[in-house]
Amino acid sequence: MEAINQVIENFFAIMRTFRLKDAIDITAIGFIIYYLIKLVRETRAVQLVKGIFILLVLYGFAYLFKLTMLTAMLNRFFEFAVLVLFIVFQPEMRKVLEQLGRSNYTYRKLKSVFTESTSEEDILRQKRTISIFVDAVMQLHKKKTGALIVFERRTRLGDIADTGTIINAAPSVMMIGNIFFNKAPLHDGAMIVRNGKIYAAGCILPLTHNENVDDNLGTRHRAALGVSEESDAVVVVVSEETGSVSVALNGELTRDYTRESLTNGLNKLLIAEENEPSDKFSFLSGSRKEKKKNERQE
Numbered sequence: 001m002e003a004i005n006q007v008i009e010n011f012f013a014i015m016r017t018f019r020l021k022d023a024i025d026i027t028a029i030g031f032i033i034y035y036l037i038k039l040v041r042e043t044r045a046v047q048l049v050k051g052i053f054i055l056l057v058l059y060g061f062a063y064l065f066k067l068t069m070l071t072a073m074l075n076r077f078f079e080f081a082v083l084v085l086f087i088v089f090q091p092e093m094r095k096v097l098e099q100l101g102r103s104n105y106t107y108r109k110l111k112s113v114f115t116e117s118t119s120e121e122d123i124l125r126q127k128r129t130i131s132i133f134v135d136a137v138m139q140l141h142k143k144k145t146g147a148l149i150v151f152e153r154r155t156r157l158g159d160i161a162d163t164g165t166i167i168n169a170a171p172s173v174m175m176i177g178n179i180f181f182n183k184a185p186l187h188d189g190a191m192i193v194r195n196g197k198i199y200a201a202g203c204i205l206p207l208t209h210n211e212n213v214d215d216n217l218g219t220r221h222r223a224a225l226g227v228s229e230e231s232d233a234v235v236v237v238v239s240e241e242t243g244s245v246s247v248a249l250n251g252e253l254t255r256d257y258t259r260e261s262l263t264n265g266l267n268k269l270l271i272a273e274e275n276e277p278s279d280k281f282s283f284l285s286g287s288r289k290e291k292k293k294n295e296r297q298e
Contacts, residue, residue: 123271129171129196130266136176137236137245138259146240147180148190148220150205151270155231161192164203171198180238190223190235206230210251217253224248234269236262 055074062070077084086093133149140147150157165186169175171193179201180187186202193199208225217225224235229251237246245257247265257265 126196126271127267130263130270132171132173133176133193133236134259134263134266136171136173137238137262139173139177140180140238141243141245144240144243145177145180145182145238146187146220147176147236147238148205148224149176149236150190150192150203150224150227151234151236151266152192152194152199153232153234153270155233157192157194157227157231157233160190160203160205160227161194161200164189164192164200166200167198168200169198171196182240190227208251221246221248221253225251225253228252234266236266 055077059071059074059078061067062074137147137149150160175198176191178184179191179198189202190205191198191201192203205223206226207219207222208229210225210229213222213225218241220240221237224237224246225248227233228235228248232250235248237248238244239246244255245262246253246255247257247262248254249269
């Protein structure tokens, strides 16, 4: 009982010195730890965390039993642990910073300073442009011609565009069809769409690092997932085998689009609703969200 009373007294002694800034400090640290655990759990970095935990247990074992050489070696390792963590977790840290930089709150603040509201004329122009791409995708769908179209949003894809051929031309159904014609020089890569124009074609995209992706997904769909994981781009994919139309966004793939569902989806994602881009999949009335499917795609 004395030990319990001592614990209670210590607790109230600490609470008497507790201030609002302490609550804010604890909340902030808790949020950061929670977000880091969530981020690590959804990536391959979880295996690295397990390895670091094993090293910590080994260090405790060596210190407890006074294993001098092992303790000294682990001490040397942990001296550079921060630098090692920065190097090992570089992809995950980059992803966090990119997500923070393109958050809707940050975007709203920057946009309110540097730009004005989207006019009705701009919205109509954007809808006409989307209609051209949808018409082209539907033609490719009927002909079962493979295609990979990346609609750039807030994250610039200049490094990816540099891997292809810069076009920077107004879109048309015929031009899009010619680019993805299976004997055309640029048909095998991705098309980058910037500000409603075909900015580049024949571009090489990074493949997804998600180990849970269906093994039956081909390179085209894996590339779509890859660029959507590293940016906020909206990626439309036409399967060369089945002609099915899919969309990748934020590392998730949705399938079986019709003309209507694709038009509605692109309008919601690419045209600012109340001048703000949407990152939600609420429009998926004619498609299915899935990460695994037993159907061969390219």
